Amino acid sequence: MIGQLHSPSAMAAFRTLIVGAGLGGLMAACSIRLESNHAVIVLETAARLQEVGAGIQLTPNATKLLLRLGLAESLASKVAEPVSFTFHRYSNGGVLGHRANYGAEMKEKFGGPFWDTHRADLQMALYEKAQELGVEFQFGARVTAYDFSKPTATLATGETLEGDLIVAADGLWSLARETFLDHPDPPLPTGDLAYRIVLKHAGITDPDLKRFIEKPSIHIWSGPHTHVIYYNIRGGTMSNMVLLAPDNLPPEVARAPGDIDEMRAIFKDWDPILKRFLDMVSSVDKWRLMHHDEMTSWTNDQSTMVLLGDACHPMLPYLAQGANSAIEDGVVLGRLLAAVRTREELPGALRKYEKLRKPRSSFMHNYAENQRHVNHLPDGEEQQKRDEILEKEFDEPGEDYPYYWLNPQMQEVIFGYDAYAEVDKVL
Ligand SMILES: Cc1cc2nc3c(=O)[nH]c(=O)nc-3n(C[C@H](O)[C@H](O)[C@H](O)COP(=O)(O)OP(=O)(O)OC[C@H]3O[C@@H](n4cnc5c(N)ncnc54)[C@H](O)[C@@H]3O)c2cc1C
Numbered sequence: 001m002i003g004q005l006h007s008p009s010a011m012a013a014f015r016t017l018i019v020g021a022g023l024g025g026l027m028a029a030c031s032i033r034l035e036s037n038h039a040v041i042v043l044e045t046a047a048r049l050q051e052v053g054a055g056i057q058l059t060p061n062a063t064k065l066l067l068r069l070g071l072a073e074s075l076a077s078k079v080a081e082p083v084s085f086t087f088h089r090y091s092n093g094g095v096l097g098h099r100a101n102y103g104a105e106m107k108e109k110f111g112g113p114f115w116d117t118h119r120a121d122l123q124m125a126l127y128e129k130a131q132e133l134g135v136e137f138q139f140g141a142r143v144t145a146y147d148f149s150k151p152t153a154t155l156a157t158g159e160t161l162e163g164d165l166i167v168a169a170d171g172l173w174s175l176a177r178e179t180f181l182d183h184p185d186p187p188l189p190t191g192d193l194a195y196r197i198v199l200k201h202a203g204i205t206d207p208d209l210k211r212f213i214e215k216p217s218i219h220i221w222s223g224p225h226t227h228v229i230y231y232n233i234r235g236g237t238m239s240n241m242v243l244l245a246p247d248n249l250p251p252e253v254a255r256a257p258g259d260i261d262e263m264r265a266i267f268k269d270w271d272p273i274l275k276r277f278l279d280m281v282s283s284v285d286k287w288r289l290m291h292h293d294e295m296t297s298w299t300n301d302q303s304t305m306v307l308l309g310d311a312c313h314p315m316l317p318y319l320a321q322g323a324n325s326a327i328e329d330g331v332v333l334g335r336l337l338a339a340v341r342t343r344e345e346l347p348g349a350l351r352k353y354e355k356l357r358k359p360r361s362s363f364m365h366n367y368a369e370n371q372r373h374v375n376h377l378p379d380g381e382e383q384q385k386r387d388e389i390l391e392k393e394f395d396e397p398g399e400d401y402p403y404y405w406l407n408p409q410m411q412e413v414i415f416g417y418d419a420y421a422e423v424d425k426v427l
Contacts, residue, residue: 015039016337017153017163019143019176021049023119024309024326025169026126030069031334033133038338040135041161043153045142049127053119054196054285055233055240057218057320060415062327064112066122068420074125079115080216080232081107085405087390090223093271097390099397099406102218110415116216116231116240118198119323143170146179151304164343166305167333169326172290174311180300187290190316192372194287195243195258198233199280209276213239220403221271224378228267228274241277242317243267244375249288258286291315294362298354303347306354308333313361316368318375319404321414325361331419332356339427352426360417367404374402 016032018025021044029040046052058066058079066075083104087097099105106114131137138155145154146166154160168176178185201213216232226245233240245266249256264278291314298307309326336349377383386402397406404410 014340014343015041015163016165016167017151017161018042018167018169019153020044020169020171020309020311021046021123021127021137021139022169022171022309022326023123023126023323024311024330025167026123026130027065027069027327027330028167028169028308028334028337029130029135029330030126030133031331032338033130033135034069035335035338038340041163042130042135042137043141043143043155043161044137044139047140049120049123049139051118051120054198055116055231055242056119056122056323057231058115058117058122059320059324060106060110060112060114061417061419062112062324063115064110065327065331065419066125067112069126069129071125071129074128075115075117075122077235078121078125078233079113079117080234080236081113081115082218082231083215085218086220087403088219088221088271089387090221090227090270093221093273096387097394097397097403097406103216106411106415109411112415116218116233118233118238118240121234122323143175146176146305148180148300148302148305151302165303165337165346167308168305168311169308169330171310172314174307176305177295177307177311180305180307185292187292187314189247190289190291190372191247192244192289192316193247193249194289194317195241195245195263195284196287197239197241197243197277197281197284199239199241199277201237201239203280206276208273209280212273218405220375220405221274222375222377223270225376226266227375228270230274230277239277244289244318247288249286254288254290256286258284260284289316291365294358294365298358299350303350306333306350313358313365315361315365316372318368318371319364319414321364321368325364328360328417328419329353329357332423335420335423336427356422356426364414367410371404 081103085099085102103114142156143153144156151166152160152162172187216236219230221228228243230241298312308329333353340349399409401407
């Protein structure tokens, strides 16, 4: 059965099917509706939005887009703005690098705040905004087949929906990507996995830990082949920790409950403060980190399908740019589609989207690999050189600062990007 047929020539009936209500898909949906009357229908496998994932860091390149969408109020109590950023020697917690007033400095320099939040809180805020803007949703709507020649998406229920364009925001394991490429195309293991931990502050009684969590902050401990990032979420009432370690999950498993003893054993010789946090953990999830080589194209020859976010550029989370860049994609694609008036204008819009977005995500993908090298240096000459730069540039990080978070040049490239301005240049 074909649901809701369309008339491609009539502008009001221009209809986009977005597959996936993740952060990228929701941002694209909002951006189309914010500047046009085009119909937008989001198809999502999940029966309802659930608390999937854990903390994510939102950098100014994405937060300024969220503010423009009007999410300041709905997110205000959910986010934590870090007051400082600290790099530690893994073995004893010694401070190697430190930036006070980090959040305030980023906001002033780049026009958007630095927010740490739970992925589910941001997803809910975007969903509510999308509803307000008139986006239609179908939950429990898993797409099992595509026909990009029409284009149509067929659901597990047997229903087939047709639109003028399918935006595939269906994440890491994208079926749309495989259909487009016409062969199986699973994402590739990076060799690392993540233990993701969320701790409520209400349960913390240890005075040293209480001091540590007093103000929202970011901490990174870099060790051999392993590193840890710590930050706060939910208005600073919770701590989020991601422990990155060599991947030992069985090949067929991408995510599994983690073994707490195994996790503690990896960090047994690390900073005592970190170990005290780990002593409080009662359950942990283990996620394989996956990525994908750069794709030749994100859109098909007929201009009926386009990919976005993790569906086309999953990357290591070591720059924390997976979601931020999916949000940028959503704004760029959404604004370009909002400006499309006839079907004939679609190919040009999709070409512009790909041209604006593909080089940037490839750069971030490669730079995240580079950052892994820096984060995971084993003790030795190269690690000593890295730490000497941190010491030398303690007060004023320079262009060779090894961690992008405090490197002024890289901040400019990543945090300074303005997706709105990029679209304005080509419209
Ligand atoms: C440990 C870890 C830490 C991270 N930290 C950060 C961070 O700090 N900052 C950051 O920016 N990024 C971070 N990321 C990356 C970030 O989470 C992802 O890049 C981002 O969520 C991708 O968004 P997306 O919308 O492209 O895909 P997803 O969020 O994966 O959304 C895809 C959606 O599509 C739906 N879907 C899939 N298939 C179908 C189908 N066939 N039919 C219908 N619906 C379907 C799914 O149910 C899902 O809702 C991290 C990732 C990991 C693993």
